[in-house]
Amino acid sequence: MIAVAVVGAETPGNIGTIARAMKNFGLSELYLVDPPELDPEGEAYGFAGSAREDVLPNATETTLAELVEQFHTVGTTATTNEDARKHVRYPFKTPEELAASLPAVETDTCLVFGRERVGLTNAELAQLDEVVSIPASADYPVLNLGQAATVLLYELRELTVAETQHPETVERADEREIEGLHEQFETLLTAVNHPEEKRGKTARLFRRLIGRAHPTPRETRTLRGVFRRASEFASPPDE
């Protein structure tokens, strides 16, 4: 199980944004340390989308010490010390590395996010088990709190989302249908009197284009139908 904790946030809107991202990416357990007041008519609920119905009202107020006792804790920092001499924010994992490492361990994990401007303090980070840092532009690596949480929860989605809104795979036409399209294209080239010496080359060009696009069954059938009609217009069947 993966939980989320927000420590010392000042802006209710950010807590709402985090609650929404949690629901978008299949999480539900939200802990708040020293939260601002969350007015049901205010920004936290306004930013939470449909997480206003569950994640946000079910959030638990707690302390960092209790989280450390209960969870494998992962602190988040925007920037990291750039060398190995300091051990508060280093070594760190990227979100991808965290996503790859968590499934190997059976543990309840809590992702801990800090304050808007200063993040987690060194004293808080020192109590946590791991550190994660989102790679961003060296010119401006500091993400907004809600945006940082959204990116991290997105990256962990394969551990937390049971079922996505997407179909399992994009349906691709089978080879027989695609070969039928190519045959129809060659028929069209003949019907429109495309120069005979260029037909092979043009057919290969079309094969490469279709090969890159991985057409759906409907795309393949529709295009084949268009080419058939065009071929018929160019050389009527009773000719």
Add this chain to the structure above:
Amino acid sequence: MIAVAVVGAETPGNIGTIARAMKNFGLSELYLVDPPELDPEGEAYGFAGSAREDVLPNATETTLAELVEQFHTVGTTATTNEDARKHVRYPFKTPEELAASLPAVETDTCLVFGRERVGLTNAELAQLDEVVSIPASADYPVLNLGQAATVLLYELRELTVAETQHPETVERADEREIEGLHEQFETLLTAVNHPEEKRGKTARLFRRLIGRAHPTPRETRTLRGVFRRASEFASPPDE
């Protein structure tokens, strides 16, 4: 070059959030179609972080038609039709698939985001070249506009961020240092009279633990120093 366009947004704060994410992930060219008024004292600038200094004031107001003419356009949708019969939102790429496919093509690309509640209309999407959709929980796949843009720009960062804030790799101790640590650990086991028949097993346990953790040079040296001190206390050198 990758640009970003926001069509018909109602909330200035979302435009500020998108501008901030652009700067975090190395982008600068922002286009606005039918934007709300962006008051320099208002939410767009308030949410933009340091992008209030460049990305946001340099944004260009334009039309969708001009974007379509100028760019390879990629529309973003929260949900997709679940089958191949409709071609407005299908086939789609995931952000990962988009990131993998864009480098293969030399083109100016524009990521097009829609309105807060309804996104891009079917008529708008029909004009765009590709569709991208973020995988999320089937229960609640609708991301907030600013959060969706943040995720997509994060996913494209390897194409757009010239240099991140992270050191290139986490520095790992070299093997010689790590073997030195293991020798010191074995010395410690002897010094503290760890049962002789268990020493080999305990040393292997410690080797596995260290092997998984990939220690930094400093971690390795520090731990070796601690073990040396402990060994000396347990069996003084003049003994």
